């Protein structure tokens with residue numbers, strides 16, 4: 001699908017969609033519990049992959065738009081009777097690799113072309129130290145993965161610089177084993193807020209994880225725990241909201257986004273960044289309402305260590321701002337659905353913006369965007385960010401637009417309701 005974007009202003013009120021990260025965790029932890037109702041889940045291509053995988057492990061899931069009723073496997077996932085296909089979802093692959101380690105048989109996990117190029121070796125290495133046989137069929141750390149269950153606790157270590165999803169996955173599986181686990185983090189722990197989201201959900205399910213901060217972060221995971229998630233309401237998604245808020249900021253529009261309550265999501269930082277760049281922004285935390293009005297933006301420095309998913313949005317804000325923006329500490333942004341540093345550098349350059357790409361940085365000099373034919377890289381965040389850029393430039397066509405299905409299926413409809421001049425073909 002292609003999206004054609006003309007210069008647009010957007011105005012009005014919109015609800016942020018439910019959080020993808022919270023939905024993945026709620027489904028997985030509910031599937032390992034006995035019985036749970038999840039209210040307002042995100043139903044998107046990625047969370048549907050998690051639903052399918054949990055069903056393959058023996059959970060039964062009844063779904064409507066408004067809720068999921070999950071009958072879980074009470075800590076004992078079955079051996080799936082087919083390969084698990086996670087489609088495009090990294091979170092699903094990493095979480096289900098760890099769930100596979102809890103079975104008493106062999107699971108094979110694979111996904112689409114993008115997923116089969118994303119790294120998992122640090123997770124496989126730790127699982128092998130925890131009594132599991134886990135390997136990549138091609139020996140390169142990428143899916144297809146094979147996991148023979150038998151997870152036990154141990155004292156071990158993992159590299160924190162590639163993906164926090166490895167840590168979240170282990171935090172979900174290890175409490176259900178018969179020996180405790182201590183997991184130390186080697187190097188800088190990237191995307192830390194996502195691990196905090198995992199712990200928040202585990203605690204809602206009655207689990208206990210101890211965290212030792214210090215030069216080395218340590219997670220101490222007591223054994224023989226059970227999950228008892230009974231009822232959970234998914235909060236709004238700040239990463240998805242970033243496109244709505246940035247869309248208003250770059251087009252000089254006024255937009256109100258609801259369903260944005262304080263949360264452990266790191267991407268809540270978008271509010272701070274917009275403020276720093278000069279947008280007029282207010283956040284009524286009690287009522288979960290963010291209101292933004294576009295104003296001439298100016299460049300900033302942004303550390304992407306904790307919030308990689310904001311990078312495409314901030315790259316577009318930078319392109320529309322006066323002066324230079326440095327997006328730094330961003331190497332891990334290359335290991336997503338696509339290499340997002342490279343993709344954004346290339347596409348913004350096509351729109352006439354000067355972008356310098358370093359191994360872990362983008363240096364973007366704001367300027368006048370012009371319309372262009374752009375590649376969406378089959379990546380939801382690239383497509384949504386470039387749509388915002390197109391609303392400034394006009395005459396912009398972006399391919400692979402269907403990929404918004406991954407996290408924000410009604411993105412274009414919501415934008416059109418706000419007045420964006422968009423056509424799909």
Ligand SMILES: O=C(O)C1=C[C@@H](OP(=O)(O)O)[C@@H](O)[C@H](O)C1
Nearest residue numbers: 021091163164165191194308309
């Ligand atoms: O755990 C999660 O829900 C996620 C963690 C982050 O990945 P990394 O930890 O690989 O950076 C983020 O980019 C992804 O969109 C969702």
Ligand SMILES: C=C(OP(=O)(O)O)C(=O)O
Nearest residue numbers: 088089090091309336337
């Ligand atoms: C990287 C993302 O998700 P995942 O890792 O689950 O594919 C994302 O949503 O931007």
